[in-house]
Amino acid sequence: MPTLQTLLNQVDKATAEIVELERALIRIPSVNTGFMPTGNETAVATHIRDWLNNEGISSQLLARDPGRDNIISLYPLVDDAAAPAARRGPSGSAGRSGRGTRGKTRLMFMSHLDVVPVENRAKWTHEPFGAEIAGGRIYGRGASDCKALLTSQLMAFAILKRNNVHLTHGLRLVSGADEEHGGRWGFGWLADKHPETLEADFAVNEGGGVPVRTGNNLTYLLGTGEKGRLEIHIRFKGDSAHASVPWLGKNSSYTLARALTAIEAYEPELDTSLPLFDHLSNFGIETKASTANVEAVIAEAHKKSPRLSTILRALSRMTLTPTMISGGIKSNSVPETISLTCDVRTLPFQDEAYVRAQLDSVLAGIEGVEYDIDYMSVPNQSPFETELAESIKRAMALAVERDDIQWVPAVSTGFTDSRFTRNMGIITYGFNAGHPDDDPMLHRAHGTDESVGIASLISATKAMIALAHDMCGAR
Ligand SMILES: [Zn+2]
Numbered sequence: 001m002p003t004l005q006t007l008l009n010q011v012d013k014a015t016a017e018i019v020e021l022e023r024a025l026i027r028i029p030s031v032n033t034g035f036m037p038t039g040n041e042t043a044v045a046t047h048i049r050d051w052l053n054n055e056g057i058s059s060q061l062l063a064r065d066p067g068r069d070n071i072i073s074l075y076p077l078v079d080d081a082a083a084p085a086a087r088r089g090p091s092g093s094a095g096r097s098g099r100g101t102r103g104k105t106r107l108m109f110m111s112h113l114d115v116v117p118v119e120n121r122a123k124w125t126h127e128p129f130g131a132e133i134a135g136g137r138i139y140g141r142g143a144s145d146c147k148a149l150l151t152s153q154l155m156a157f158a159i160l161k162r163n164n165v166h167l168t169h170g171l172r173l174v175s176g177a178d179e180e181h182g183g184r185w186g187f188g189w190l191a192d193k194h195p196e197t198l199e200a201d202f203a204v205n206e207g208g209g210v211p212v213r214t215g216n217n218l219t220y221l222l223g224t225g226e227k228g229r230l231e232i233h234i235r236f237k238g239d240s241a242h243a244s245v246p247w248l249g250k251n252s253s254y255t256l257a258r259a260l261t262a263i264e265a266y267e268p269e270l271d272t273s274l275p276l277f278d279h280l281s282n283f284g285i286e287t288k289a290s291t292a293n294v295e296a297v298i299a300e301a302h303k304k305s306p307r308l309s310t311i312l313r314a315l316s317r318m319t320l321t322p323t324m325i326s327g328g329i330k331s332n333s334v335p336e337t338i339s340l341t342c343d344v345r346t347l348p349f350q351d352e353a354y355v356r357a358q359l360d361s362v363l364a365g366i367e368g369v370e371y372d373i374d375y376m377s378v379p380n381q382s383p384f385e386t387e388l389a390e391s392i393k394r395a396m397a398l399a400v401e402r403d404d405i406q407w408v409p410a411v412s413t414g415f416t417d418s419r420f421t422r423n424m425g426i427i428t429y430g431f432n433a434g435h436p437d438d439d440p441m442l443h444r445a446h447g448t449d450e451s452v453g454i455a456s457l458i459s460a461t462k463a464m465i466a467l468a469h470d471m472c473g474a475r
Pocket of ligand 1: 112145146179206
């Protein structure tokens with residue numbers, strides 16, 4: 001069997017192939033608007049199935065509704081590898097042994113197939129689904145979120161297989177539909193209806209594993225957890241009247257104004273208990289953070305890295321942000337009802353009772369207000385001291401040939417499909433394995449001119465190979 005270093009060298013030689021795979025995936029517009037029918041993840045899933053099939057690797061497509069397929073592929077065991085893929089039935093699934101997507105694997109490569117819509121085409125300088133290359137980067141919607149990670153995981157599968165690497169403990173790849181709108185056609189649905197497709201001890205996904213450079217220091221943030229996300233729907237009740245005699249009614253827009261003023265003045269409780277705050281010296285910040293000095297620490301961090309300071313700010317408090325307003329039915333009527341939607345992000349230990357207590361105090365004294373809470377995602381966390389974390393550190397060092405990388409556990413402000421797998425007891429980390437020369441600020445996930453550095457596609461492919469090699473017992 002070739003050495004791990006030989007496999008990693010093959011990644012450099014496969015650069016053109018990796019770039020073309022990423023471009024092919026970007027060119028399939030799997031846009032998820034959130035309103036059915038949408039997503040068309042099946043087009044990406046079938047492209048991947050055919051690509052894997054060419055490598056002699058079978059896979060299975062599973063969909064809750066037509067057009068919204070998820071893809072599940074098990075890295076072939078030795079006896080599977082010996083059999084031609086064509087013998088495994090029309091869908092390419094491993095019907096022969098009945099094993100297919102079954103059987104617990106040690107590691108799962110996770111990603112998603114859908115992308116968010118293009119908000120304002122006119123602002124893009126590159127064709128959003130053109131996969132244009134400029135300045136060492138590939139541009140397009142989904143280039144970074146999440147087709148880059150998917151590309152590197154697929155290439156890792158192919159390079160391991162081309163070298164007949166046998167993995168003792170099993171490796172699977174699952175790319176889900178609907179990540180961008182809650183996962184109800186993707187990982188959420190698989191976890192609920194087909195949990196056997198996700199059986200693994202460990203998993204790596206998007207949502208972390210990104211480099212932060214401060215001076216000469218190179219630190220990676222490993223995604224160990226996610227803030228919770230809730231939507232608060234607040235209703236302001238008044239009495240309608242004709243707008244020519246407004247004193248006969250009660251105008252709920254004034255109540256809304258009072259509530260907005262109170263929300264703007266809200267001072268969230270500060271907290272520094274997340275593990276990231278114990279690792280600030282990695283960024284050259286020697287002050288021990290506490291609730292008393294955290295604002296000063298954040299200001300100090302801003303001088304070193306604006307990105308770091310915004311992360312620290314988000315991870316030291318709950319946020320409460322008004323995002324949508326609707327109300328009124330006619331321009332000459334005093335509005336009876338107005339609704340305000342707020343986005344709330346909670347820290348891992350802030351439960352619903354905490355959120356209610358905060359809202360009640362913000363809205364105290366304002367009459368005619370009621371609200372309800374809609375959970376989009378509960379906060380979640382995996383431990384930082386695990387075998388997978390150790391393996392990730394070794395893999396990244398090999399991938400970028402640096403032995404001075406420092407790692408800190410980070411809770412991300414957004415949420416991903418990792419919440420479903422963590423909930424199943426699978427230790428899951430956000431690990432994109434981006435290259436230190438590829439500034440994550442340039443990725444612009446969900447934004448205009450989204451892109452990924454080609455260097456990151458290479459480093460991530462190497463890291464995924466090294467990780468599988470190590471965690472899954474290559475021989
Ligand atoms: Zn994503």
